[in-house]
Amino acid sequence: MSLLVEMRGIEKRFPGVYALKAVNFDLVGGEVHALMGENGAGKSTLMKILSGVYQRDAGSVQVSGQNVTFDGPKAAQNAGVGIIHQELSLMNDLTVAQNVFIGREPRSFLGVIDEGLLNQRARDIFQRMNFNLDPTTETGHLTVAKQQMVEITKALSYQSKILIMDEPTAALNDAEIAELFVIIRRLKAEGVGIIYISHKMDEIKKIADRVTVMRDGEYIDTVDAAQTPLADIISMMVGREVKEETLEIPDLSESQQVLEVKGLNRGKAIRDVSFTLKKGEILGFAGLMGAGRTEVARAIFGADPIDAGEVWVNGKLCSIQSPNDAVAAGIGYLSEDRKHFGLALGMDVRANTAMATLSRFYNAFGVLDEGKMEAVAKGYIEQLGIRTPSDTQEVGLLSGGNQQKVVIAKWLLRDCDILIFDEPTRGIDVGAKAEIYKLLEALAQQGRAIIVISSELPEVMRLSHRIAVMCQGKLTGILPGGAATTQEQIMALATQ
Amino acid sequence: MNTESQVKPVSLLSRLFDITAHQRLLAFASLVVLLVFFSIASPNFMQTSNMLAILQATSVNGVLAVAATLVIITGGIDLSVGTLMTFTAVIAGVLLTNLNMPLPVGLLGAILTGAFCGFCSGSFVAKMKIPPFIATLGMMLILKGLSLVFSGARPIYFSNTEGYDEISRGSLIGEVLPFLPIPNGVLILFIVAGVASYVLSKTILGRYCFGIGSNEEAVRLSGVNTDRWKIAIYSVAGGICGIAGILMSSRLNSAQPALGLGYELEAIAAVVIGGTSLSGGRGSIIGTLIGALIMAVLTNGLRVLSVAQEWQTVVTGIIIILAVYADMIRRQKA
Incomplete structure (x- = not known):
């Protein structure tokens, strides 16, 4: 299996704090690699470096075997790194297709936008991914789950081989989560590598192949998702055992x-x-x-x-x-x-x-x-x-x-x-x-x-x-x- | 959200240079640079009389800018400060000259009228949910019209009121300290600015002012009657415009009903140069004061250098854009 992403010894300093210290991370095509850690562990910073938002202070990043230094999100996007933010960044008043191809609209004579071709291209991706979406719907009218599909389509339209998903299920209900997982499996089958950030432990077992845990800006370990008990992952995240307390229901019959x-x-x-x-x-x-x-x-x-x-x-x-x-x-x-x-x-x-x-x-x-x-x-x-x-x-x-x-x-x-x-x-x-x-x-x-x-x-x-x-x-x-x-x-x- | 917003240690140094303080420093440095530049360029610039003229020229715009600052910190905007100033001056004129009332009635009348108009603007914004830009744009036109109606479209001279012009032009400080003939108008500006600064930083009104500008809904959901506080802030700003009206009419010894339009933009410019954020939640009176001084120094200095009036306006516009641009760059780095 070829490595899609290889990050070695990544360091990042912000004024007064070490955000990342010697962090390693890699991603193989066709896998879901969960990135876990408490808030402030450095997950987002690491992903921002991979997607070109931040510049690293030290270390190396390889994408598809090439050494890269992205000077901005656009460069990362062109190299095939797509990111789906937790807070979706869509323009609600534009249609689905307009959102997907924003900045890359097909033009016809005199620079007029070719809406027909625009919609057709979006439709092609929907068909390939089996999305039930109409390219001409106004995005603001869609549910959060559908909007997420639009974001995924957008990433795929850049031929992204690497997809970063930042808490994709935070705003989804159970049925929608199931649907998202179907999509993720289809992407895997196409050889896309997915970096999956989530706080929901049960999802990791369901969808992830490998898990990398970070804590306080440091790389802790990478483990197999199926074979590692959740409790072990949690204790790696927090650096201590977390006991699940049981609920005691008080007698409130006398209570006012x-x-x-x-x-x-x-x-x-x-x-x-x-x-x-x-x-x-x-x-x-x-x-x-x-x-x-x-x-x-x-x-x-x-x-x-x-x-x-x-x-x-x-x-x-x-x-x-x-x-x-x-x-x-x-x-x-x-x-x-x-x-x-x-x-x-x-x-x-x-x-x-x-x-x-x-x-x-x-x-x-x-x-x-x-x-x-x-x-x-x-x-x-x-x-x-x-x-x-x-x-x-x-x-x-x-x-x-x-x-x-x-x-x-x-x-x-x-x-x-x-x-x-x-x-x-x-x-x-x-x-x-x-x-x-x-x-x-x-x-x-x-x-x-x-x-x-x-x-x-x-x-x-x-x-x-x-x-x-x-x-x-x-x-x-x-x-x-x-x-x-x-x-x-x-x-x-x-x-x- | 899983942003890496972990507790960041705050050093004493970075506290010293926090955002607003930094912008104030930047504005202050620009002011010093301007002063140095003009004194080298023209020997007439650094004369005591010229310095006093600059201060005097700052007084009206400065007071208006203080009023505008309060509203802008709440995340609003007040376009009516200029014509409200004129309207309160006309009211003072009507009370003192046309109705022959005693001086205190005229002064109080002007300030209360200002506060009442601010109350109206505030109610439009808070109760009727009209965007501040529109509400105060409407108010600006209403007051422009009313000034002409109340005055019969003619200037009202304060011929019956002995010493009305002394309010701005006299110098209480000069009587005590003859070597320091600072005009009363400037003294009043500093008093207004000092009180406003204290109110903003130390009182409940000021705290809600920043709170509403920072996150109005969160303040409302804390059980605070934000509508009422907003109206209060607009009213206070209106009252301050009344003080500006008195200063203006005293300087001219007359209420000029056609004046006033355009002053709101000068005031907003001073606020912006002083580092107050137009999106609300951040700002300071000291910054505004420095902003107003920068504008006055610029106008005066260019005049001393015999630059044509038209070009002075162009330069002022450029300075505004540069000031905000510098602020943007610094914010991106932060």
Whole structure:
């Protein structure tokens, strides 16, 4: 087998940090090579070097046996290295074919774009790959899974032999993931080498041939995916054993009911949802993408208007028109999208921690008490184990797990009785995930009522005392947590 | 996201040179370079009288630019600052000359009118969800028209108000320290800038100002009534425009209803040169002050060198593009 990619002794320094130290990586045609490691391990940096975004400081890169130094993404693309970013970079208002051939449109007389030929070329690739796509559809109308197919088509249209996929399944549901895997196998059969970055351990077993693990910018090892137990891969990633904690469901029969939602309705997104939540309870929300879980959370929180429904907090009917009202009623919402809805990334840890409680820190003239804010922020940095050089560090520079902790600190400071966590561990690595789980459990033990929305079934089952399942805007059932419920039972309710 | 956004150690040096501070340094260095250049090019430039003229010329634009800075940090833009300045001057004229009111009523009237107009712009933006560019463009035209209506399209002279021109042209500092005849207009600029700078960095209004500019939705989802704070920020900016209106009319000892259009662009230019990001979340009053000074030094210096007025405008335009370009290059490197 010929080597498609051979990277040897790659080094990369950023001001003040060693991002990569003597990293080796290779890729054979027709294999799926998983690249694993916690956030900050250096996976993305390595791939950015391979795809020409960054320049290496030392080491060698060979592509198809040739020594190469890419001075930009275009050079890498021309050499057959395609990358499909986690956040897709498509132009939503252009058609599928226009997206695929952007910058390389076939021209006819006088430089007019030949749309017919453009569409035909796209169609050829769709047929070869067996994609069910229409080249003339506007890309913005497609599902995330279909958009990903457009990205793959784009990479293939460059005759890419090397395809880098950065967390391709992050936004896909199970059916779509299965479909993606079919595509990946077809690509393998054509001799394409695939570098697969993912945090989802179960996928590695399903799709990868080899696994390379990185940690703290260093190469750890490359192992055979089929023969290596997951636990070994995890411990290579985190550098220690991670024990899977089991769920203990507390007896909440005496516990007071803090939240009751009755007949919540909002267009087609939320249809007649009712449920209750007790003090100290963790209620999980499971369901496929678009089942309406986030919509329910946003409606309760007053972030979106509702058509009908009542929200009772501590036995009192609350009229929640805005997040402002919800917070006043003691409800906190931690969005699935921290960067857009949870944090002001350009501001520091201190300001973000105090964002929901600034009114506690100013005097009659509106002047903020920085000393008090600093003390509080430092307290939470300590309590939650937020890894940051100081409380004046810009939040945008922290890792995903630490950013999530800052959001949690913000709501803890606000003393919310009810906390809604929407995808609390999205984009967070294995080690930090366990920490977040422990934190949620500790919060419940302290008497807070918690709702956890998660697309990862193991996560819902790991945390929830009860599991609410949604499908197409409806609450299709509430199952007991723990060993009493199987994944199959949840999936049955989620796909009614 | 699995970007490599691991905790990066921050050295004291890099803290010192963080983004806004760095841009301020760049702007300050440009100012020094300009000063040195013009003093070598013309012996008349570094005269005390000329320096005072530059400061005096900065005062109105500087105050307007402070107002614009507040709005721009929230990620908005205020195109109405120029005509709002004129409108408040006309209101002061109507109150003092046409209605013969006492001086404090005129001054307060101008500032409150400014704040009220800012309140309107802020409400259009926050409550009616009209993009700031459009909302304040509309406001700019409304106020331009109203200035002409209220004044009867004629200048209003402050003939009934003894010493109105002293507000800007007199020198309180000069009375105490005769060797330092800094005009009141400049003193007022520095007071306004100092207070605004303090408000931005130390108060809840300032914190929300940066928060909204950095990520409005995140602030809203923190349970903050962002609409109300936005309106408050536009209102404060409007009130500051009222102060600019007083300064302007005092300097001319009259309210000129046809003036004002174009001032908003000069103010925005000063803000941009000073390193405040038009996309919001980043910026400083000190930067804006330096930006306003750069523009005044440029205009004055070119005039001293007898460069034609038309070319002065061309050079100012080039400076704006260069300033922002330098900022872009530095940001890409960072």
